[in-house]
C-alpha cells in the first residue's frame with residue numbers, strides 16, 4: 056500500500072489548527088502525529104512532502120458547478136475534463152455538478168447523460184445534484200429512487216420561465232417529497248415571471264447593454280422569492296438550501312428564517328463577494344463577462360454577505376462555475392442583454408479568493424476551511440470522507456503556501472475560457488501540492504494528474520439538518 060508523509064506543516068481544519076505530521080496510506084489519512092514524529096520515528100513512505108511554513112488543508116469541495124451545461128443556446132465551455140483539471144489547480148478535489156432533467160423526460164435520462172459526460176474524464180472526484188425541470192407525478196416518484204442511489208439534492212428554479220421554471224405548486228410538491236425522502240431542495244430564488252416583464256420593458260425602451268441585466272433582476276425580486284421559498288419549505292416541513300445568494304435583503308430573509316429555527320441554509324459565491332455592478336457596467340460590451348443570475352449587486356451588498364458568512368447566516372461558498380467564452384458565446388447578446396448566456400467562470404479561484412479574504416480580515420482561517428470544505432461536505436452528505444483531515448478520511452489534501460504572491464489572469468489560468476473575471480487581481484497565497492485520495496494531482500506547481508482518476512462519489516443525506 057502506497058504511503059506518503061506530509062511533515063512540518065500547520066494542519067488547518069474547520070475545528071482546529073495544529074502543527075502535525077500527516078501519514079497517508081492507501082488513499083486515506085492514516086494518522087496525525089506531533090510535529091517531528093516522522094523525523095524521530097522514520098515513518099516508512101515512498102513520498103515525503105516538506106510542508107514547513109505551509110498550511111496543510113482539506114481539498115476544497117465545490118458544491119455548485121455546471122460543466123458542459125447546455126444553457127442560453129450554447130454550452131458551458133469547460134468539459135468535465137478541463138473543468139476538474141482547473142479545479143485541481145485551485146485546490147478543489149471534489150465537485151458536485153448538476154445533472155439536468157429535460158422537459159418531458161425522466162430524471163433517469165438526464166442523470167444517465169451526465170454520467171456519460173463525466174465518466175473517465177475527471178481529474179478529481181465528483182458527485183451530482185439533479186435539476187428538476189418538469190415536476191410531475193412520475194418525476195416526484197423518481198426523486199425517492201435517486202435519493203436511495205446517492206443523488207440526495209434537487210435544484211428547482213423560480214426563475215427562467217419556459218426553461219427550468221417551476222411554479223409554486225410544483226415547488227411545494229417537490230418539497231413535500233423531499234420532506235418524506237430526506238432529500239435537500241436547492242432553490243434558485245428569483246421571481247422569474249416578474250423579471251421577464253422588466254426584461255421586455257427594458258429592451259423595448261432600448262436599454263440593451265449588459266448592465267441592464269443587473270437592473271431588471273431586482274434585489275426585491277430575489278428577496279421576495281427567497282421569502283416565498285422559505286414559506287413553501289415551512290409548509291412542506293422540508294429543509295431548504297438557497298443557492299447563489301447575492302443581495303443583502305435575501306441574506307436577511309435567510310437569517311430571519313434561521314432565527315425562527317427553520318432548517319434554511321444559504322450559499323454565496325466569490326463573484327458576489329469580490330465583484331459588483333461596476334463590472335457589469337464596463338464599456339464596450341465587456342460587462343457581458345459578468346452576466347450571471349442572480350446578478351452582481353452594488354458593492355454595498357458585500358458587507359452583508361461577509362457578515363452572513365461570519366455569523367453562519369450563510370454556510371457555504373461555491374462557485375456556480377458556468378463559463379462562457381467572451382468571443383462567440385457572451386457576444387451572442389450584443390444588442391440584447393437577455394441573450395447573453397448567464398454564468399461565470401470560477402472553479403479554479405475559490406480557495407485562493409477565500410484565502411485572500413482571510414488575509415484581508417473578512418474571515419478566519421478555520422472559517423475559510425469551514426465554508427469551502429467542511430460545510431459543503433456536510434451539507435451534501437460527503438462528510439467526513441471529504442472536507443476534513445482526520446484518520447480514515449480520504450486523503451484529499453492541499454499543501455498551501457500562504458506567503459506566495461500571484462496575479463490572476465486568463466493568460467495563466469487553466470479553465471477553458473478566454474477571459475478571467477478577476478484579470479490582474481493580486482492574491483496572497485497559492486496551492487503548491489494537491490493529493491486526491493493520496494495520489495498527487497498537482498506537485499510543486501505542475502499538473503501531474505490524469506483524466507479518469509476522479510471517481511464518482513455517491514452521497515448520503517445532508518448532515519446539516
Ligand code: URP
Pocket residue numbers: 121243299346347348349375377397398399
Ligand atoms: O448565471 C448562472 N448562475 N448560470 C448557471 C445556472 C444557475 O442558475 O445556476
Ligand code: ZN
Pocket residue numbers: 243298299348349
Ligand atoms: Zn441558479
Ligand code: ZN
Pocket residue numbers: 119120121375377
Ligand atoms: Zn448554478
